[in-house]
Amino acid sequence: MSIRKRLFISNAAMVLMPIFVLILYFLLLGIVFSGDIKILGSNFHQGWQRPESSKNTNIFNQLIKLTSTNSEKLLDEHYIESITKNMEKNHSGIIIRKGNKILYKSKYVLHVSNADFPVFGKEGYDPVVWIGHKQYSMRQHDFYFRDGMEGSIFLVDKGINFMQIARRYFPLIFFGIVLILVGTNALLSYFMSRSILRPVNQLSVAAEKISKGQLDFHLETSSKDELGKLVKSFDQMREKLKESLELRERYENNRKELIANISHDLKTPITSIRGYVEGIMDGVANSKEKLQSYLNTIHAKAEHMAHLIEELSLYSKLDVKSVLFQFEKVKMNAFLEDYIEELRMENNQALEVSFIADNVLTALVDRDKLIRVMNNIIRNSMKYNNKEICKIMISLQDMGKEVCVSVKDNGPGVSSEDINRIFNRFYRADPSRNSKTGGSGLGLAIAAQIIEAHGGEIWAEQSTGEGLTIRFTLKKPENDGGGYE
Structure with a gap:
């Protein structure tokens, strides 16, 4: 309500x-x-009868009975006196009239004259009768004596009026x-x-808690009125505020970690560049060949730093959802076969790639971003592979509403403790964290961000025997069929 x-x-x-x-x-x-x-x-306004009135009514009814059985008995004053002797105590009285003559009058109503009584034929009950300046209630019964004369019996009672009680x-x-x-x-x-x-007090207490930074509580209400809706909205606001603060704290921790990682990854090449530059300035590179070697090393370090900055910039944009994606229907079989062919041409001696697929499958993807995902995964496999030839097996599976792509290598694999951390930024399974193997430590983290932007999932599994398998899913278009090759 x-x-x-x-x-x-x-x-x-x-x-x-x-x-x-x-x-x-x-x-x-x-x-x-x-x-x-x-x-x-x-x-x-009719007046209230007192408990004694019932006794007076019984006497009155007894006299009425005589009018039909023995009306002459009403002429016996002693008999009437014996019947009505206690009525005065109850503030009541009896009057018997024959014609225009009063035959009997109780002491309580001696002051009442004959003119104060209704004429013959007005039989009934009148709750309010004013006699003089006093209020009474009156009952009247008319009858005929044996000689044919008109007769009347009156019961006069002092009624108790509401106004008297009120006063x-x-x-x-x-x-x-x-x-x-x-x-x-x-x-x-x-x-x-x-x-x-x-609910107002409930909101007041909740607002005070929020002002003190306490957000771990819940507002409950069963009311469905405006205040109930306000309490629910306030609790939703508290929940959003809590999520916002937690997100801000997580971002702050990530920022600190990011700065620490950047400092670590940039410190090594910068220190190396500085050392080689100082060597050149001090004349250590005293030959043309040595100078060229120093310059090549400086260039390589600079390229590594540029690549790191470019990867970091992309990761930051992906993290804040500022990278635009152009999704299109792509036949994954043809797409992966073309990609593998280019990969073989670029690495014809050190890489062996195979491909298997359940059937022809279509997915909704951004081509350029998906190529980057594949490059990052395969380069990561090649970088850490300790075999003469890096063997990669790419498979395509139908998973109902999704397409699953698997990339399996024959490398050393990853320990069970590290397998869930390889998609973290700046994470390297190699504890030395050197740059000899190349890479920025952001490749798989960027791949994970891109797959998540596609609405899919990415994860790693230990391969049977040796190596590592990385799988990711892509959504099929609503109307699967057709597409671009």
Whole structure:
């Protein structure tokens, strides 16, 4: 339920509930004062009957019975006196009228004149009758005597009016009303404020934790209103902030590691170049052949540094997703066969390459980037291969929605401790980390970044017997078929 609806219902309840409770309160007061639950069916202005009224009504009904069985008995004043002697204690009285003459009048109503009574034919109950300045209730029963004259019996009772009770019990009623109003409004306010203040307090505590750098907590709410949505959005913001801080920390650690690795990899060639330059300046290279050797070494070191910087630049761009990819449908069989042919031509003596494939497969790739991946993997195999001839076997497998390319070599392989780290930047399985074998330590890391940008995965496995196998997957186009060779 929305807060707007909740506020509307709450405000309506704050008006209606006190009214309902007040009505119930007054009805209960009526029951307490009258002792008769029948008061629930009476109007307030009609006056409330006291418990003694039931006794007076029984006497009145007894006299009514005489009117039909022995009306002349009503003329016996002593008999009537014996029946009604206790009525005065109950603030009630009986009047018996024959024609226009009063035959009997109880002491309680001696002050009432004949003119104060209704005429014959007005039989019934009148809850409010003013006699003088006093309020009474009156019952009238009409009948005929044996001689045919009109007769009437009246029961006059002092009713207790609501206003009299209100004046008498004003403090109780007043404080009861105040208590009801305050209680119902306080109760409604409590439930209303709890549903609003609880999520607000929850957000306040969460904001304080975030300001102190505490992000390892979770906000839970079952509410589906605006505040519930706010709590969920706030928790999502906390989660994003946590991820952002963790990412920033990871980037910072990577940056520090990158700087350390760059410093290490550049220090060696720079030191070497400096040494050779100083040798030339000091006249150590005192022959044309020696000078040329020094210059060739300086050039090689400079080329190595340029290659390292170029690889580092590419890796940084791949890391921040700023390299553009031009994907196209490529028939992988033809693509790999062409690549292998060029590879054989460039390394016709030191390299032996074979290729096997399940069937003709198509993948969605960037040609230039994929060639770079293959070059980095194969150069890495050739660089660390300790055999006279480096044997490479490239295979192509169908994996449903993906194509798997495997590159297996016959080199020394990698230890089980290092196999999961070879795709880290600047990682070399050779602990000496020298540049004799060439390379920047970024080749496989760049290959991993490119494959991930293709939406695939790359991993390494120990080959059976000897060597290392590197596998990577490429996604097939949605409508597999056709493509470029």
